[in-house]
Amino acid sequence: MYINIKNGLENIETTKDILIPKDPLERVIGHEDIIQSVKIAAKQRRNLLLVGPPGIGKSLIAQAISFHLPKPSEEISAVHNPERPERPYVEIKTHKEITAEMLDLEKAEGELLDPQNVPDAVSERLGFKCVHCGNYNSAYESICPECGGDKFSHINARRKHLGDLLGMFEMSSGPVNIPQDRVTTTRINSGREEVVIYERIGGDRIKVLDQKALEKRRAIVEEKPMHVVVPLKRKFFIQATGASETELLGDVRHDPYGGHPDLGTQPYERVVPGAIHEAHEGVLFIDEVVHISHLQRFILSAMQDKVFPIVGRNPQSAGSSVKLENVPCDFILVGACNIADLKYILPPLRSRIQGEGYEILMNTTMPINEKNEAKLAQFVAQEIELDGKIPHATVDAVEVLIKEACKRAKIIDDKEDSFTLRLRDLGGVIRMAGDLAVIAQSNHINKNHMKLATKKAISIEDQIIQRYQTYENALQKDLSSSQRSVNPRQQYQNENVDRSYM
Incomplete structure (x- = not known):
């Protein structure tokens, strides 16, 4: 039974007893005041700049925002432009339109029937009915299990006859006992003769394509050629930390045949979206945003216009002449940096964030109280579950880590009566303690494992x-x-x- 610990550790024996919240924002430790602003930003689609040292939860907050966003509702495609292939069109389809198209496609897929409900000749040629005894069985059995006859003897005889006529094309390896995949024939429907196709599909069913289904399928095939650039089913959270220009803004792949209509690949098929396009309707997260300072102006342009073109970025590539205009990129930007790097962020970009979002200075410590002790215990449980390779910790081990959190707050941030929120470093302590427990073949991380880990899991500078x-x-x-x-x-x-x- 899981326990939701809010006011202390007295009700648990190990971290396995702790209930881990389903909402990722509730897993963020020590930033309750900030989380309220983050939830508003998710609901109102506001941009965020999270400022603070590494390891205090900036990435976790950015990922958690996507949990509170609705599913994407638009699919973006590049459509072939027959007049100017190097300038394909953008087509945006809503979820409703895509659903309607899928229903139309299902209508073109034909009707599914049992082998007994189609003409005997069709069942025989598709391999479901034995020509000798008339029994129905699997199309993938060449020998009838009922009478032992060769179900495809009539097909093989026809092949051999053709081989005798053609001489050199006769197969020397003997007959190939494989049924036909489809049979094309005609039937009378409402007094009129129509073409009908029977297809053998996986399992024991036959698909029937009548005249209407064939016409519908032909219409779908002959529709304007297109390539889905940003699919409807996609991730809500796109991390672009350290992305190159191509990764962030997209590109058009090179074609050695220059997009030749017969030999090459058409330009619309070679369009590759960037992170700003994949994050459409979702979250674009850039940690250490100053590391892509030369690309900040492009991000600003995309935020302002909500669209950004995809062009070929290699001047030596056949894709350099291709341009897909007005590709949607309406994303929530979550940027992160240290205090020292604030001056390197493009002022207009910061102005855009301030005008349409929030700049948040992250906490580095939290007060010592029972509630926050319980939060740290929850953090230990979360890290153990996330790692998946170490055992859970006893309450005594958790108390050792809590004391270490207090010690680090005093040493690093010069804060008395506080716990550190530089939790990534504490996560390393937990993992080392877990590894020690595994080596010792212990069922749990005990206080001795945790004490040893606090001494060993220190930075190289401290060593x-x-x-x-x-x-x-x-x-x-x-x-x-x-x-x-x-x-x-x-x-x-x-x-x-x-x-x-x-």
Whole structure:
């Protein structure tokens, strides 16, 4: 039985007893005041800029927003333009229109019948009826299980006769016992003769395509050629962190035949959407948004116009002359960065976010109380479930991690009576404790595993300080004998390198 812990740990034995919320926003720890703004942003489709250090939940918040969005309602296709193939059209279909087309397609699929309900000759040629005893069985059995006769002997005899006439085309490997896939014949319907096709499909059914179904299928095939660029069924959350220009904005694939109508691939078939198009009606998340600073102006343009063209971006490619105009890209932008990087974000982009959304400074600590202790226990349970390879933790182990969260808040953020919210680092502690429990073949992570993990799961900088006391001592000790023998002037230059960034 799962327990929803809100006011302490007294009701649980291990983290397996903790109820993990279904709503991803309720899994975000320590940002209750921020979550309210995030829920409003999801409902009202507002852009967000989340500012704070790594590992405090920015990515989790961005992913959770998509949980509160309605399913996409539009499908985007590139349609062939016969007059100017390098300028295909954009076609947008709603869910209602797509559903109507699917119903029309089903009508063109024909009627499904049992083999006993079609003419005997058709059942025989499709392999369902034995020509010797008249029994019906699987079309994939060449020997009738009832009489032992060859069900396809009449077909093989016809093939052999043709082989005798054609001589050199006669098959030397013997008859091939495979039934026909389809039979085309005629029938009388309402006093008129019409063409009808019987198709053998998987299993023991036969599909019948009458004149109306054939005409409908022909009309669908002859419809304007198109290529679905952004399908109706797609992800709500698109992460474009570190994306290249092509990945973010789309491209047109190269065709060595230059889109030749007979040899090559037509331009509309080579259109590739970018992340801004795939995020249409959903969330476009860019962590460390300053790392794609040269693309920020394109993102701004897409946010302003809600459309952005897809063009070939390689001037040496046959796709460079292709352009698909006005491709929809109405997304919620969720950007994330550190405080130091704010100055590198394009001012007009920040203005757009401020005018149509919220800028949020993330919390780095939360107060010490029973409610937040329970939140940290929930975090431990979530990390264990997410990892999937480590056992659950005892209450004693959770209490060790809670003390570690308090210790880190004081050391890193200089906050007394607080818990740190740099939870990604604490997640590493949990995983190391879990691995220790697995190696020890323990059913649970106990307090000893967690204590050892808190000592070992530290950054390389802290490990250097523990071993060498200072970073400069570590550099000196790490030198080889040949490096120590460099001339004093060069050594002096090495020692005076600006390491303020370290």
